[in-house]
Amino acid sequence: MLLAANAQLIALEAKLFHGLADPSRLAILRALLDGPLTVNEIVARTGLSQSNTSNHLACLRGCGLATTEQNGRFVLYALSDERIAQTLALADEILATVAKSMYECVHFQPAPRRASARAASTKPRARAARRLRA
Amino acid sequence: MLLAANAQLIALEAKLFHGLADPSRLAILRALLDGPLTVNEIVARTGLSQSNTSNHLACLRGCGLATTEQNGRFVLYALSDERIAQTLALADEILATVAKSMYECVHFQPAPRRASARAASTKPRARAARRLRA
DNA sequence: CTATAATATCATTATCTGCTGATATGATAA
């Protein structure tokens, strides 16, 4: 069956698309279409929190979709491949046709992502000890 | 900021990519690259369960990525737009470059999806009543 | 009509995932 034959490739494709399947990451990638940006610039342009932005950037970088370049205290992020821009453009073309159904599609609700994680780290960081040694 | 300006488009892009971000759905889409298929043919080629296949097909159809045509007792599924094939091809090109990092990327683990839903519907279906009326 | 093939629906649940708040790390200026 098809699945078995291309399982490996399909798994990678799924990961790649998954990387593109989040509004926050898409906003970051679109911001990078205009050229490399520092983290703070990305934060400013996307409106995401610093922490959240950094997490997504780590994700994009880890998956190879973005590259980094240290620049003094700053880190410049950039798209790793021009085909990423092409993919986004192609997606927009597809949406020109299926936007309506896609909008009405109930699968994959964007997740309300309520701003209320109400979390509070109770356990002390192990790294705290490391600093004491320094 | 960018996010606000293109929020709507970005949300649709995210949904579109999310539709492509699952191994099972990708296997289905790739099977359809060769032309329309019935559900059973897709089941045979992908190795997915009938129920699972049907669920994913409903998803793909609902999002506008696939179209259907009733053919007697069969339902033929097909890709709705040739650009979907182009997108998959473009993804493969990108992977030719980033496959290694993508493979090693720890974000988005394919989900072991253990075969143990251990479920058992306890509530009777409301539709059962409907049938009695007929 | 009845049996059966083909497809669709649905509840359940194990698991994944993005967000936040706090804090750590790194780099540079003073």
Place this chain on the structure above:
DNA sequence: TTATCATATCAGCAGATAATGATATTATAG
């Protein structure tokens, strides 16, 4: 060194989601 800016990491949780197993629905053959 110390203060401070820039970025990274982490824990925990609320919510999303794919697979299963059972069952419903639809269509055609007999």
